[in-house]
């Protein structure tokens with residue numbers, strides 16, 4: 001699959017992000033493939049995945065578009081989602097149809113500029129480019145640089161964007177009014193109602209991760225919520 005991917009096929013639909021970190025009980029490419037297959041059974045139209053091994057395993061198991069990224073920590077930069085040209089190329093080589101990259105204006109590892117990375121990928125690959133942004137300005141700039149999709153992924157994860165527990169509906173709406181490329185709503189979408197509200201605010205497609213593919217995080221949310229009641233009833237019982 002290459003640039004022939006028709007993004008209109010994803011309009012109004014859902015992407016499931018299948019990611020786990022070393023140490024998670026769900027860590028490992030085989031399990032990510034299972035999550036991806038389950039997502040497709042449920043009607044997801046594409047998969048988002050992290051790291052070349054997971055991308056390649058999922059690509060072999062599914063026919064839908066795969067959005068790939070590679071999260072890596074660099075000592076000289078806060079950028080960690082497909083931070084370098086080399087990381088982006090590894091994602092493409094693993095088979096991603098769409099490469100997601102941090103598209104903030106922050107300094108990148110080794111001082112590479114976002115513009116250089118985008119120009120290089122446009123010249124050397126057929127993959128579509130998805131800009132993970134945290135503000136309206138970053139989204140507008142990403143469209144100017146030639147990104148094919150802008151996603152609200154990083155809202156709440158840069159120090160200068162709103163830190164909320166909800167999806168950033170305001171950013172989704174502002175981007176949808178201001179740019180022509182498809183706007184994906186991503187980040188803290190935990191319920192079907194929230195996903196629907198993202199679309200009602202202008203999102204082209206919604207991306208859901210944690211609520212579906214990080215069961216330990218969701219379990220913790222339940223446990224934390226009910227623990228207040230349990231603590232109270234224990235105090236009352238003496």
Ligand SMILES: CC(=O)N[C@H](C=O)[C@@H](O)[C@H](O)[C@H](O)COP(=O)(O)O
Nearest residue numbers: 017153157186187188189208209210
């Ligand atoms: C900020 C960051 O690093 N986001 C990552 C991007 O790939 C993933 O950890 C998220 O799971 C993904 O964006 C989906 O969001 P949520 O898991 O909230 O549904």
